[in-house]
Amino acid sequence: HEKVAEKLKNVADEYYINADAIVGNHLELCGSFEAIDYLIKAAIRSKNHYANNEAIAYFSRAQKLLEKYGQNQPHAIDIALGLSEVLNQIGEADLAKNQLHHVLEQINSSVLPNYRIGDVYYQLGLNLYDLGEIDASRRNFENALVVLEKHQKECRLFSKTDIEREIGWIYWQKGEIDDSITHAKKALSLAQENSNTIAEGSARK
Numbered sequence: 042h043e044k045v046a047e048k049l050k051n052v053a054d055e056y057y058i059n060a061d062a063i064v065g066n067h068l069e070l071c072g073s074f075e076a077i078d079y080l081i082k083a084a085i086r087s088k089n090h091y092a093n094n095e096a097i098a099y100f101s102r103a104q105k106l107l108e109k110y111g112q113n114q115p116h117a118i119d120i121a122l123g124l125s126e127v128l129n130q131i132g133e134a135d136l137a138k139n140q141l142h143h144v145l146e147q148i149n150s151s152v153l154p155n156y157r158i159g160d161v162y163y164q165l166g167l168n169l170y171d172l173g174e175i176d177a178s179r180r181n182f183e184n185a186l187v188v189l190e191k192h193q194k195e196c197r198l199f200s201k202t203d204i205e206r207e208i209g210w211i212y213w214q215k216g217e218i219d220d221s222i223t224h225a226k227k228a229l230s231l232a233q234e235n236s237n238t239i240a241e242g243s244a245r246k
Contacts, residue, residue, distance in 0.1 A: 100120050115156055128140060163198055
């Protein structure tokens, strides 16, 4: 399986839609720690295509391997963050919230105290908005913005455009229309500055 995995790493992308899953399967079968990286990639690909059950299965397998080989803080945080995204997608907002608070605990006790902390705050902002906790949601978006300005590499899931858009929606929900429009205009301006047509489209909504 290890030899097959090595060969597939070089050619799988040319022939398979989910090459990471295939390589991860072989590495998992031969008991390689490297399988975790590939299973996480496969899970993220599945999540992005809304294959939620598949994504949960890949994340869970990666989690079991991590338990077998000993905790690796970045891997543990990546898995927990990914699971929280999937849980939000399938409407399990309370479970996602618990997962995100667990991630915060992991980060606070980590030797890498800033690792993906911005992504956690951003996800919590989205999650709490879905749960109707809009003031707490705004605070987490604001925390994410602070992290973005200081530790940009720890913010993989969002941009300043996203923060401005989401805060604009919060003010809209609160009936504070002028503030909502101000943030929406900021989001649109930032998207146009960065030639981000996807973000521009979402800002216009």
